[in-house]
Amino acid sequence: MGKPTGFMDYERHSRSERDPAKRTNDWDIYTLPLEEAELERQGARCMDCGIPTCHTGTMINGMTSGCPVHHLIPEWNDLVFQGQWEEALKREHKMNNFPEFTGLACPAPCEGACVLGINEPPVAIRSIELEIINKGFENGWVQPEPPKTRTDKKVAVVGSGPAGLACAAQLNKAGHHVTVFERHDRVGGLLTYGIPEMKLPYSVVERRVKLLEAEGITFITNTEVGKDYPISSLQSEFDAIVLCGGATKARDVNVEGRKLKGIHYAMDFLHANTKSLLDSNLEDGQYISAKDKDVVVIGGGDTGVDCLATSLRHKCKSLTQFDIYEKRGEVRAADNPWPQWPVIHRVEYGQKEAAAVFGKDPRAYAVMTKKFVGDENGHVKEIHTINVETITDENGQRIRKEIPGTEKVWPAQLVLLAIGFSGPEQDFLQKMNVETDEYSNVKAEYGKYKTNIEGIFAAGDMRRGQSLIVWAINEGREAARECDRYLMGETNLP
Template structure:
């Protein structure tokens, strides 16, 4: 695939980014489009490697290896190299419902599994994918696909995140009438409110939602199943119900002072800012504002990084992000062998911005928060920490040990807790009578069925917190099984 000697002739190149010092003054996506010529050169780097591990899509010790939805990456790389953009789009759409989302927010495990990445920088797969779909919309190659016939079957999808949208898209194209229920005022789930505009502008999400509407999918907003509509009514109205509610139960901080005014869950902060930005360009005073405040983000993941970037745009006085693990290695280590996605140190967009504005990477490693101190009015005043060291025990497991004498007091007027998600919000599945196990809706991986007839589950609600690309895979898979279930019902 690509030019046979391309990987030896050309260096890896990715999309240019707006300089950090400039982009913190706006809420726009910070990456720019590459030229067609540059992208064709990048496509030429794809090797004729025989076994393309980039598309195998498996998990190795809980980490993705290759593309979970099995995008046939070498094929569209080759088509881009040859300048056949429309054909590349057709090939991409055969496996991916929403390349405009994955091309922006996916961490690209496909690149970690690229054969070229064994010894050299990987093919710029993510940049190529995004450009293919963007060019498709710009050239009006993407138009509504209206099903030629309808099955007469009705399906309700609860939740409009990537899993819900993917299964709705698939079932609609199979001829079933699909209604998506969303409790928020806009569809898109975490794509709309959980991921900041800097990474995914919302007109990109709205463009896809509008297309799905034109294709025949109905969206019912501001409607919470279990409160506004009962599960019993829903099961009577529809031939199948699919729970795609995500894993939205955030982990809270359970330490002294965590109830102080100014301590917020990270997703509440990000959602509020995005909603205010969309509703009023941040003029309605409905979002948490950290202007002039000392901000501390507890949790070392991507959600925490998004809080850092958002705080910087709100002109926080200082921003730090606390993580309990050591700094990651600069290169792939033996515990993440190829083709597993390498767990290595990266200076992501938020950290580049913090360095540009405040003069340093905001991350603090191997740090444990001991307590939060309030002022006389119950507001957060400061945060107390101690450093830790990560040790390997005789049992083969790692543990953390506090280092005496490393205690420190940090001034803080805003703290954002970004320590992950416990799992699904249990109230809704329990109202359906669906079993919940290990904070996940219990549904078969084979057919996505729950213990209740006609009720299915997919996405983070079923598998736990994961990537957008895994949610799309789950949505596509549950749709195929629901279609088989509806066909079997017709034959009874």
């Protein structure tokens, strides 16, 4: 700890943002880097806590507290303060294969658990994390590191999202021959097609994928296992298999008019937009356009925010985001103490943009959809809603209580459902004869990752259900460790 009074001497500064109205005219990344001197001051705010909780990575009341990959945060904060950036990069890479992904797209539960955050703004951990890896690439410190020796073992990783990539990277370090199967045309899974370009540019994903290829990993795209590539071949040609296919079965709303045209899952909207953008800068027209439409996004989470930002760049007519919950407070409630994730009111990038373009925050709180109404062509034209109160019954279950007299009709020619995912796609798992749990996820114990079939493991959202990128990386790394142990009888992987 280089400056014991740093947390008192310096105020928190994180990455700044481009003008929210102007940036809706392009697809460039919306944040701006901090100057090196400022980053070093931010590193000095780290307190050298007796028991740091930023890297604990635990679940409290169903929410993540601290960093699941157990990042060595105090160490690289201090190294940044001292200007030892290359050494900071080594410490950062020790626990996280892809700090550029988490630095851009993780909600930073590390900051929610920062000890300084008890009574002051927390350390700007995510901003520091991102600039360490950016500086590493800029200075040529990040280079391919293929294993010095190879085993005779072949491993298939199904799915190239954050769990699959982390798993593949670790198994490759152990010297195994790793092949990653991806059903889409580009590697990255959620990182590529689930997060928009202005938040996580594909060039960032592609840069890391090329590095992994240079280290010896084989990627096979446009290949869906069980359809384009027989499961029997997978099982006969590889010594072990790790399933990292994600939780891609979207949650739906069961209300009147759901089958009307113009109502889409958020991921269908985001995926098509990114593919068209990367393929043709949207010139091929192969995407769901929000141009000149009244757009309603149902769902108050990060995916909903991404839908807002994408719709704005299409030049939508109006924009509304339904949140089933009431507006949160500006500070933690009494039943949400530190180090829990702070459940507070936040204004995310897409909401800032909507306010800049349309003059107000796009959110409507405590709103529940009652029905969709269509026009004479079977296309949605409006949504009927009612306000609700969320209460908890004696069994701890949340119940929505409708409030009479709060009915409202909203114009909508495009409705985007961003209410999460219910689990992995079942057809593939049934073909694999892999057992699932009561939530339809692959049944495999956390920390062990073994399925009911010998030599087949599972990790990430396919095993734990919808979660954070950083949990996917954690599980991918740990599943690689257990797969290596299975193949070799022992392991040196963390």
